[in-house]
Amino acid sequence: MREITYTEALREGLREEMELDASVFLLGEDIAGYGGAFGVTRGLIDKFGAERVINTPISEGSFVGAAVGASLVGSRPVVELMFMDFIALASDQLVNHAAKLHYVFGDQAKCPLVVRAVGGAGRCYGPTHSQSLEAWFVHTPGIKVVAPSTPADAKGLLKTAIRDNNPVLFMEHKLLYNERGPVPRIADPIPLGKARVVAKGEDLTIVAYSAMAMESEKAVIELHEHGLSAELIDLRSLCPMDIDSIVESVKKTGRLMVVEEGHRTAGVGAEVACRVFEEAYDYLDAPIRRVASVDVPISASPPLEQALLPSCEKIVTAALELIGTD
Amino acid sequence: MGEKNKLLDYYRTMLLIRFFEEKVEDLFRRGAIKGTSHPATGQEACAVGACAALGKKDYVTSTHRGHGHMIARGGDPSKIMAELFGKESGYSRGRGGSQLMADFQLGFLGSNGITGGGLPLATGVALSAKLRHTRRVVACFFGDGASNQGTFHESLNMASLWKLPVIYICENNLYAMSTNIKNSMAVKNVAERAAAYAMEGVRVDGNDVLAVHDAVHMARVKAKKGDGPSLIECATYRLSGHSRGDPRKYRTAAEEKEWEAKEPIKHLRKLLLKKKYMTGKESTAIRKEARQIIAEAVKFSKRSKFPDESTLTEGLFA
Numbered sequence: 001m002r003e004i005t006y007t008e009a010l011r012e013g014l015r016e017e018m019e020l021d022a023s024v025f026l027l028g029e030d031i032a033g034y035g036g037a038f039g040v041t042r043g044l045i046d047k048f049g050a051e052r053v054i055n056t057p058i059s060e061g062s063f064v065g066a067a068v069g070a071s072l073v074g075s076r077p078v079v080e081l082m083f084m085d086f087i088a089l090a091s092d093q094l095v096n097h098a099a100k101l102h103y104v105f106g107d108q109a110k111c112p113l114v115v116r117a118v119g120g121a122g123r124c125y126g127p128t129h130s131q132s133l134e135a136w137f138v139h140t141p142g143i144k145v146v147a148p149s150t151p152a153d154a155k156g157l158l159k160t161a162i163r164d165n166n167p168v169l170f171m172e173h174k175l176l177y178n179e180r181g182p183v184p185r186i187a188d189p190i191p192l193g194k195a196r197v198v199a200k201g202e203d204l205t206i207v208a209y210s211a212m213a214m215e216s217e218k219a220v221i222e223l224h225e226h227g228l229s230a231e232l233i234d235l236r237s238l239c240p241m242d243i244d245s246i247v248e249s250v251k252k253t254g255r256l257m258v259v260e261e262g263h264r265t266a267g268v269g270a271e272v273a274c275r276v277f278e279e280a281y282d283y284l285d286a287p288i289r290r291v292a293s294v295d296v297p298i299s300a301s302p303p304l305e306q307a308l309l310p311s312c313e314k315i316v317t318a319a320l321e322l323i324g325t326d
Numbered sequence: 327m328g329e330k331n332k333l334l335d336y337y338r339t340m341l342l343i344r345f346f347e348e349k350v351e352d353l354f355r356r357g358a359i360k361g362t363s364h365p366a367t368g369q370e371a372c373a374v375g376a377c378a379a380l381g382k383k384d385y386v387t388s389t390h391r392g393h394g395h396m397i398a399r400g401g402d403p404s405k406i407m408a409e410l411f412g413k414e415s416g417y418s419r420g421r422g423g424s425q426l427m428a429d430f431q432l433g434f435l436g437s438n439g440i441t442g443g444g445l446p447l448a449t450g451v452a453l454s455a456k457l458r459h460t461r462r463v464v465a466c467f468f469g470d471g472a473s474n475q476g477t478f479h480e481s482l483n484m485a486s487l488w489k490l491p492v493i494y495i496c497e498n499n500l501y502a503m504s505t506n507i508k509n510s511m512a513v514k515n516v517a518e519r520a521a522a523y524a525m526e527g528v529r530v531d532g533n534d535v536l537a538v539h540d541a542v543h544m545a546r547v548k549a550k551k552g553d554g555p556s557l558i559e560c561a562t563y564r565l566s567g568h569s570r571g572d573p574r575k576y577r578t579a580a581e582e583k584e585w586e587a588k589e590p591i592k593h594l595r596k597l598l599l600k601k602k603y604m605t606g607k608e609s610t611a612i613r614k615e616a617r618q619i620i621a622e623a624v625k626f627s628k629r630s631k632f633p634d635e636s637t638l639t640e641g642l643f644a
Binding site for chain 1: 385387418419421422426427428429430431435436438439440443445446447448449450451452453454455457458476477480481483484487488641642643644
């Protein structure tokens with residue numbers, strides 16, 4: 001199968017959905033001629049014109065809100081947030097409006113809206129251009145949260161997100177954009193809420209998503225060298241979350257580790273750990289382990305940033321400790 | 327519709343809003359309904375004048391003080407009242423309460439509990455209307471307080487930049503809860519703010535239903551021609567408190583008296599009598615009829631069931 005980058009896969013997904021459905025349009029900062037800060041929308045203006053690839057002023061609170069409004073009356077906007085950190089500026093429109101309108105107003109109100117947000121650290125962009133804020137939205141009923149880790153998932157999940165009749169926060173990790181991988185030319189949409197078993201294993205279950213799924217994949221290979229077989233589950237979507245697949249895996253391995261790039265406290269890992277504790281306590285042979293970012297703002301300085309972030313090395317160390325805790 | 331019937335229609339609707347809000351305040355006082363509510367008493371001309379100038383297919387977005395807008399747009403007073411009672415038969419099946427109701431069939435896309443929250447939504451509705459070449463116009467209600475939110479400025483800028491078919495209608499009732507505009511706005515009038523967005527801004531007497539109607543009508547003609555958005559400031563005054571339980575200590579009795587003399591329904595009644603479109607007797611009959619509709623709304627609400635607990639988790643996602 002041909003291999004393309006995560007960026008190209010996203011662009012293909014956008015292009016295909018825009019070709020299929022005239023109500024899909026793109027909204028965001030510098031997404032037209034410039035092609036977006038990370039180049040995802042490059043060239044789409046030439047194909048679809050300025051009516052469907054719309055550059056906005058730097059007004060996150062209002063262009064995300066405008067997308068919510070447009071989605072209420074028959075459009076399917078796909079918004080780009082140049083950095084996920086800026087979602088703080090737009091959170092009122094997502095939390096107080098998009099997430100609630102269908103529940104409150106009923107079937108007359110639907111918000112088929114995708115917010116693509118560029119998250120993640122690793123590029124020394126500092127405290128306000130590096131965050132992974134997805135947990136805020138997992139905590140908010142009424143909004144779906146998707147975080148693909150591979151080019152194939154990026155395309156397949158984006159297509160599904162665009163077709164979904166609900167607001168979807170679609171987290172893209174800036175370190176993944178140049179990653180290559182096999183992507184089918186005709187890619188089927190991938191259902192939300194179905195985790196992907198990346199590697200089969202017996203000794204330990206590792207749950208991860210986004211760039212940390214890639215990092216965990218490296219860790220699984222290293223753990224093999226230590227004679228350990230880890231099962232790796234990529235969540236793909238955080239809401240809906242495929243707890244069943246995790247529980248099923250833990251029933252087999254008896255050990256769980258959750259790896260995320262978000263901050264440790266009240267993060268996605270905490271939720272996964274608790275759900276497994278509630279549903280598979282009897283099967284656990286060891287305490288659940290979380291590997292996550294340290295609970296401080298993300299420094300720009302390379303050694304400080306690395307010290308804060310989870311890594312393959314930290315995952316391996318934690319896994320070895322976990323296996324040793326029997 | 328001839329002028330006479332139009333004016334009589336405005337009169338009926340304004341009375342309906344007035345009596346609705348008075349009844350709601352009464353029900354709160356007696357503990358018959360819970361939660362909170364922001365009455366539009368005294369601001370009826372803004373809602374009625376603006377909605378009368380719109381087309382059937384146009385859109386309306388509203389605010390936390392939205393009962394009047396909804397009634398003016400043709401919303402069912404019984405379903406609004408039932409929503410305040412938290413009943414299954416309410417517009418939002420009891421999920422939204424006073425501040426969150428919608429009737430998409432009427433193009434009424436929702437009242438809104440976040441001050442300034444509706445401005446981006448309306449702007450986006452207008453963007454979609456334009457992209458879909460519908461020639462529909464959006465009327466976006468908000469208050470003086472919302473014009474201090476970032477969303478107001480961002481939205482007006484985008485709408486003007488993209489020439490969107492939206493009419494921003496500010497009901498300036500002088501107070502954001504207890505804070506007078508003198509202490510919250512660096513400019514004297516909201517309409518002045520339009521200049522920053524190369525937009526036309528007009529200030530009208532918000533207690534004069536015809537003045538509001540005419541301003542919105544002109545803005546709508548402009549929007550439909552593709553000439554972009556307008557900002558209309560309606561100078562008005564809420565005769566009640568901000569929300570229930572507001573003792574209004576921040577206002578002087580003299581100021582309230584002054585505005586009571588200018589209140590919109592009295593104004594319209596005088597006009598109708600002067601023009602001989604209505605006799606005193608007919609006025610009494612219209613008032614009685616409006617009160618009857620509100621009494622029915624209360625009866626309907628009391629009779630209705632609360633939503634069943636089993637429905638709690640239904641419909642989170644579409």
